[in-house]
Amino acid sequence: MRMLLMAAVALLAAACGSTPGAVPFQLPPGSQLPPGAAVITSGPSERGDQSCDPTASLRPGIQPQPGAMPAGSTMAAIVASGKLRVGVDQNQTLFGYRNPATGQIEGFDIDIAREVARDLFGDPERVELHPTESANRAPALVANEVDMVVQTFSATCARRKDVQFSTPYLLADQRLLVTKTSGIRSTADLAGKKVCGVYRSTTLDAIFALPQHPTVIGMVNWLDCLTALQQGQVDAVSTDAPILDGLKMQDPNLELVGETMDSDAFAIGIQKQATDFVRFVNSVLQRLRTDGTWQRLYDKWLSGVGPSPGPPATRYSD
Template sequence: MTTRIAAGLLVIALLAAGCGSVPPPPPGVSVDPVAVRPQEAQDVTSAPPAAAEQCDREASLPPDPLPAPGMMPPGSTMAAIAARGRLVVGVDQNTYGFGYRDPATGRIEGFDIDIAREIARAIFGDPDRIDLQVVDARDRETALMSGQVDLIVRTYSITCERKRSVDFSTVYFVANQRILAHRGSRIDTADDLSGRRVCAVTGTTSLSNLFAMDPRPVLVGVTTWTDCLVMLQQNQVDAISTDDAVLAGLVEQDPTVEISGSSLAVEPYGVGVGKDHEDLVRFVNAVLDRIRLDGTWNRLYDRWLRGLGPSPGPPAATYGGP
């Protein structure tokens, strides 16, 4: 074998050995995980607006006789809505069971939505003559006062403070504020919330009730209840506290959490109406009276809220004023 051939074979052997070798791994990089908060989440350190003087918060105007669809009294708020061709209603799209966007259809559905549709049915004879506008909880009064919407049907708790700015129908649902936390967390009472990070939606009575606790939890305000659920899942908060009706929808989305404890506050829901539209308040109350009496309320409960247990029946109406 010549020297040249031997050298060539040696090069080939070295190349073959190199092809079978494994390159050393790149140096490791250590990056600390970053907890990303939902947009607009903020620590709540200042008190919400002070509560108004006491009032009979559940009392509303007595209903007028309910006119036939398409036969609204001339000059009434309902006649103006009929002439427009649509009832404009402020709703939620993030509260499962009450107002949420169905991912399969893209439609906003739920108990609140069907209450609004019954009001549209009473005006037009057609529940689909309705324009649903998504409104954040903190913007409900503004939407009514500005005329952006005719009504708010959005788990809207009636309070004396809110009645200074807007009017309400009679109560169509009664909820209780409770606690939602991870199973086994042993967070069951108001005292257990002391020093804990608790999430609630800005502009709700739930947040005001939590702020008034003594001792007070560490509060985080967000835009939607699904934001609260995300923060709980990522251990950015220890608990959520709001109406049991809302919390039940979160449990449907995440079976690793549970509702616990007794009622922290009673929350009666009403349909919000702008001031200076007393005829519309009386009309809505007439519609609510009808759906209490003809079984519609129970039918809607069974469709959307069976997870809360057997139907308690519609809450009785309380009337006051002229």
């Protein structure tokens, strides 16, 4: 056990060296944190910039027939490559997770990505899924590692400095996930507690804004937060409710509590220069809203979260 703990400390030290405002924290006796876990001492300010309307996107263009994209367009280049490269999660039940029975990554986000491939190629299977850590979603686009990101990626003004976003395809409110015996019923009960979040996520900002000053523990992904909550290494997990619902489905001893802390609009992230592809993707999303596909996908993946709110309203910047 002593060797395991020493290894954990070494991993934490390495992680903290690359994560601003993150330092190791004391482990409960006999426990081991996932690699990369650390205390976060300041929020990423992902929601703080209010200089734009983060949910407004470019108006859809005229949708070409699958496989017949305009010459010289971003879409034509993607079709010529033979596949649509998509940054996704593989640890988020309901949105993007690896099905242990099939080994395939499945979820609401994955099916949204396949609909874009359907309109590009005429074949929804022409996707190349790239599992990406939440903190690396924008960097993966900037580095041209993927053509788009569909990964519960919240549109914000801060992120728009590096990437573009489609219109939102789902709205979500931020809440808390706790064990049923925790005694935590609202954010007012978090004083002196440990709250888990994922690096660079928008939902960290609302935690740091609380007057109760909980200790914020950063993890690489939400599945690590779930494990830490189950092992008593943190007292709560806070992020958007649909993500928390996916974690709760894996453990009947957990529950969502508390008031709405903030809200997010999930959108598709696209490379900054690919304005034509933004318009194309917005055309795809408009089709999903009007032909019943969005509702079908909601019923398939998210009906257990609650009644369908319907697809989000659209706002266009031009």
